[in-house]
Structure formats: structure tokens, C-alpha cells
Amino acid sequence: xxxxxxVHVQSGLGTAEDRMGYLLAYAGRLxxxxxxxxxxxxxxxxxxxxxxxxxxxxxxxxxxxxxDRYLGFCYLNPCYLRESLDEIERCIVDGPFVGIKLWxxxxxxxxxxxxxxxxxxxxxVPILQHTWIKVTGNQPWESTPWEVATIARRHPEVTFICGxxxxxxELGYRIVEEVPNVLCEVAGGDPELGQTETGVAMLxxxxxxxxxxxxxxxFASQIAKVRGADISETDRALILxxxxxxxxxx
Amino acid sequence: xNRTIIDCNxxxxxxxxxxxxxxTPEDLLERIGRVGITQAWVTSLDAVVLKNVAAANAPLxxxxxxxxxxxxxxxxxPSWPQWERDxxxxxxxxxxxVRVNPNYQAWLPTDPIFGExxxxxxxxxxxxxxxxxxxxxxxxxxxxxxxxxxxxxxLDLCARxxxxxxxxxxxxxxxxxxxxxxxxxxxxxRLYFEMSHIESVGGVQAVADQIGVEHLLFGTHAPYYYPEAxxxxxxxxxxxxxxxxxALTHGNAEGLLAAR
Numbered sequence: 001x002x003x004x005x006x007v008h009v010q011s012g013l014g015t016a017e018d019r020m021g022y023l024l025a026y027a028g029r030l031x032x033x034x035x036x037x038x039x040x041x042x043x044x045x046x047x048x049x050x051x052x053x054x055x056x057x058x059x060x061x062x063x064x065x066x067x068d069r070y071l072g073f074c075y076l077n078p079c080y081l082r083e084s085l086d087e088i089e090r091c092i093v094d095g096p097f098v099g100i101k102l103w104x105x106x107x108x109x110x111x112x113x114x115x116x117x118x119x120x121x122x123x124x125v126p127i128l129q130h131t132w133i134k135v136t137g138n139q140p141w142e143s144t145p146w147e148v149a150t151i152a153r154r155h156p157e158v159t160f161i162c163g164x165x166x167x168x169x170e171l172g173y174r175i176v177e178e179v180p181n182v183l184c185e186v187a188g189g190d191p192e193l194g195q196t197e198t199g200v201a202m203l204x205x206x207x208x209x210x211x212x213x214x215x216x217x218x219f220a221s222q223i224a225k226v227r228g229a230d231i232s233e234t235d236r237a238l239i240l241x242x243x244x245x246x247x248x249x250x
Numbered sequence: 251x252n253r254t255i256i257d258c259n260x261x262x263x264x265x266x267x268x269x270x271x272x273x274t275p276e277d278l279l280e281r282i283g284r285v286g287i288t289q290a291w292v293t294s295l296d297a298v299v300l301k302n303v304a305a306a307n308a309p310l311x312x313x314x315x316x317x318x319x320x321x322x323x324x325x326x327x328p329s330w331p332q333w334e335r336d337x338x339x340x341x342x343x344x345x346x347x348v349r350v351n352p353n354y355q356a357w358l359p360t361d362p363i364f365g366e367x368x369x370x371x372x373x374x375x376x377x378x379x380x381x382x383x384x385x386x387x388x389x390x391x392x393x394x395x396x397x398x399x400x401x402x403x404x405l406d407l408c409a410r411x412x413x414x415x416x417x418x419x420x421x422x423x424x425x426x427x428x429x430x431x432x433x434x435x436x437x438x439x440r441l442y443f444e445m446s447h448i449e450s451v452g453g454v455q456a457v458a459d460q461i462g463v464e465h466l467l468f469g470t471h472a473p474y475y476y477p478e479a480x481x482x483x484x485x486x487x488x489x490x491x492x493x494x495x496x497a498l499t500h501g502n503a504e505g506l507l508a509a510r
Binding site for chain 2: 010023026029030132133134135136167168170189190191192193194214215216217218219220221223224225227228229
């Protein structure tokens with residue numbers, strides 16, 4: 001099974017249902033069977049709890065409409081800790097969300113993130129944390145793989161997915177290499193030849209997961225990183241779906 | 251189905267900031283051949299950061315000489331003295347075009363020298379490849395951060411140099427669509443965009459719809475990029491008609507060469 005672990009709600013014209021169906025049609029052409037969905041259309045870098053709930057409700061609607069295709073990741077702004085823990089109850093404990101998504105509201109090594117990790121450990125759900133290392137300058141509260149490595153060491157029982165592998169994947173892989181509860185995903189950057197092979201060589205195929213960052217990114221350009229990689233078919237299957245299946249207990 | 255696929259944006263040689271593989275003629279042909287690409291137009295990666303860019307042209311021509319499936323595109327820096335001689339050398343070497351990297355060569359496309367280069371190249375039957383970027387600006391070496399080339403003024407240049415074919419390489423969706431918006435109508439006949447950096451779900455088709463598929467060229471940016479990225483976009487993700495695929499994968503490229 002091919003699972004895309006990093007997809008966002010499509011904005012634009014038409015109804016939300018139309019737009020989410022549109023994404024599925026394109027994903028299907030590339031053999032992508034299930035898509036982990038997070039973030040709504042607000043794209044607010046430090047959203048209020050109300051905005052977070054509205055964004056998660058967009059994801060919920062897609063999951064409920066297409067339960068065999070979408071898997072929901074619960075978006076949180078850890079700056080609002082009480083509300084974040086409540087949102088975990090609303091979305092994960094009460095269902096149907098299966099993971100947590102953290103974006104750029106707060107660097108993930110900050111103390112507010114610890115209670116979220118503790119709850120993730122209790123529930124056995126992974127945390128997908130956006131990361132990027134930009135030589136042009138990160139957003140004020142944008143995480144890098146360094147912060148992911150730090151929080152992951154504090155919570156070894158939680159599986160962290162290092163979103164985008166920091167963009168600068170050669171550096172990102174090195175940063176998390178010795179933190180075994182961190183997986184790296186290939187989503188969101190240019191389809192640079194060698195990204196997947198390097199990840200397999202440094203971390204092992206069990207720690208690399210496929211994702212696209214669609215719809216901003218093309219499903220095609222991102223899955224090409226795995227389909228085109230010089231790796232074994234066993235490793236390819238792990239990266240395209242086996243690993244995230246294991247993490248999510250599917 | 252056996253299909254002719256011309257990759258208008260491939261590379262040979264070394265890139266100073268990352269070790270590249272499949273960067274010899276034989277290895278590149280094997281690698282792009284896996285996805286059905288039958289011909290590639292190649293530039294020199296080394297030439298992007300050489301001070302004397304022209305020094306890479308003869309070696310590139312020599313490297314491809316034994317490979318009918320490869321066509322060489324030279325590199326010229328029109329801010330250096332005697333650049334006209336370098337353009338002429340590219341023609342004499344049998345190259346099909348010349349590439350410029352204004353951002354790595356420290357000049358602007360709006361500088362008068364670019365117009366002079368367009369004239370000189372057009373007179374010799376060479377197309378001009380204007381390369382917007384080589385890699386994601388967010389990941390450049392911290393001591394060599396190179397901004398992308400701005401495309402403002404490109405339409406004016408096309409209007410003043412209608413005899414010359416221009417291929418814009420490595421431009422993203424916003425840059426391509428920005429030129430289309432400025433044109434407010436059909437693009438100049440001899441202006442083409444190569445598609446390797448066009449992203450988003452169904453993005454290549456959306457861009458083709460905006461600019462006209464006749465202005466779009468198939469390109470991979472291999473071996474820096476996985477060539478599968480381009481083929482999967484065109485053949486799998488998008489839903490082009492057979493006529494559109496014919497144009498995009500080779501018809502436009504063949505027309506470009508024939509019209510030089």
C-alpha cells in the first residue's frame with residue numbers, strides 16, 4: 001500500500017468536498033492509496049484555538065467523506081497548551097484522527113510541547129513536525145531537525161516524523177541520525193537525485209517515509225524521489241507505505 | 251509505446267556543492283533512458299561557477315561528440331570581453347544554443363549586453379537558454395547565496411529580438427505565470443519555458459493551459475533531479491491529450507531547433 005504521509009487541505013474554488021475529491025483523483029493516478037491530511041486553509045502561522053479547530057474540522061470532513069483514503073493528523077498550536085490538549089481529546093481520543101501535526105507556531109523543543117508529547121505517548125500516535133533549515137532565514141518559530149532531535153530525546157517513547165527532513169536533507173539526516181525514534185520524510189523539497197538513497201544509507205529504510213506536501217507540491221515530483229531511487233524493492237515498499245503503516249498501526 | 255522524448259534541460263559534469271552521479275554522457279544516457287528519454291540537450295554544470303565559463307565549452311562538445319542522443323548547449327558570459335568570440339565558438343563546435351546564468355555571472359537580463367547577446371546568438375542560429383536558478387535558494391552554500399533571476403523585461407527583449415529563440419529554464423510556476431500575466435495575451439512565438447521546476451498538483455497542465463502547450467518544453471534538470479519527476483508529472487499526474495503529449499515531449503523541441 002502506498003501512503004502519502006504529508007498532504008494538506010486544498011484551497012481554492014469549489015466546495016471543500018470537490019477540492020478533496022480532486023486531490024484524490026490526482027493521487028490515484030500515481031497509485032497513492034491513502035493520504036495523511038493536516039492543516040486547513042487558514043495557513044495562519046500562529047493560529048488561535050478557534051482557527052485550529054476550524055482547520056481540523058476541514059480535515060475531519062474530508063476523512064469522514066473519504067474514510068478509506070484520508071487519514072487525519074490533528075493540527076495544534078502548542079502556544080495554547082490547554083486548548084491543544086483538549087483538541088487531542090476531541091480529534092484523536094474521540095476520533096477519527098490518527099496523529100499530531102505541528103507546524104511553525106512554536107519551536108518543538110519548547111516546554112509547552114512536552115505535555116503534548118506525553119499525551120501522544122499515552123495514545124500511541126506519532127507527531128509530524130514541520131522542519132526546515134533555510135540559509136535565507138527561518139520563520140521566527142519554525143523548527144529545524146535540531147529541535148526535533150532535542151524533543152525526541154526527551155520523549156523516546158514517541159515516534160517523531162521530521163517533516164521535509166529539514167529541506168537541506170544532507171544536513172537534516174545527520175542531525176537526527178542518532179535519535180532512533182525520529183523518522184525522516186522526503187516531502188516538500190525539490191526532487192534532488194540521491195535524497196532517498198542517502199537517507200537509506202544513513203538512517204536505514206525503516207526510518208524514511210514518503211510524503212508529498214501536496215497540493216503545493218506535485219504528487220509526481222515527490223514520489224519520483226522514491227520510485228526513482230536506486231534502492232531495493234523491499235526498502236522501496238517500506239518507504240512508500242510500510243513504515244507509516246507500522247507507525248500508525250494500520 | 252515507443253515515444254520520442256527530448257529532455258531540453260539536462261546536465262553533465264560536476265556541481266561544487268553536492269557530489270552528483272550519472273554525470274558522464276554514458277551514465278546520463280543510461281539513467282534518463284530508464285524513463286524512456288531518447289535525446290537530451292546538455293549544459294555543463296561546471297560552467298555555472300567557473301569564472302571563465304567559456305573554458306567548459308570545448309570539453310562539453312568533445313564529451314557529447316560520440317553520442318547522437320546528446321546535443322550540447324554552451325555557456326557564455328556576456329559581461330566578459332570577447333564574449334562574441336565565445337558565442338561563435340559554440341556555433342563552430344556544433345552546439346545548438348548558449349546558456350546564460352545572469353545570477354552567477356553578476357549581470358541582469360535588463361542590461362544592454364543581454365540584448366547584444368540575443369542578437370549575436372540569433373544571427374548564428376543558436377537559441378539562448380536563460381537559466382533562472384540552479385538549486386533551491388534556501389539550501390545554498392552560506393557563503394554563496396545566489397538569488398533567482400527576475401524575468402521582468404523578458405517580454406520587451408522578445409519583442410526587440412524576434413529573430414532569436416529564448417528558452418527559460420528552471421523557472422517555477424509563479425515565474426512562468428508572471429510572464430504570461432504580463433503578456434496579457436499570447437506569448438511571443440519564440441519564447442519557451444522548460445518544465446522541470448513547475449510544481450503543485452497538476453501544475454504542468456495548469457501552466458500549459460495558461461501559456462499554451464506550444465510554449466512548454468519537456469525537461470528534467472537531471473542528473474541533479476530524478477528524471478522520474480518530469481516523466482511522472484507529464485505522463486501520470488496530468489491528463490494531457492495525445493496531441494499535447496506529442497508537442498510537449500518532442501514536437502515543440504524539434505520545432506524550436508528547426509526555426510533557429
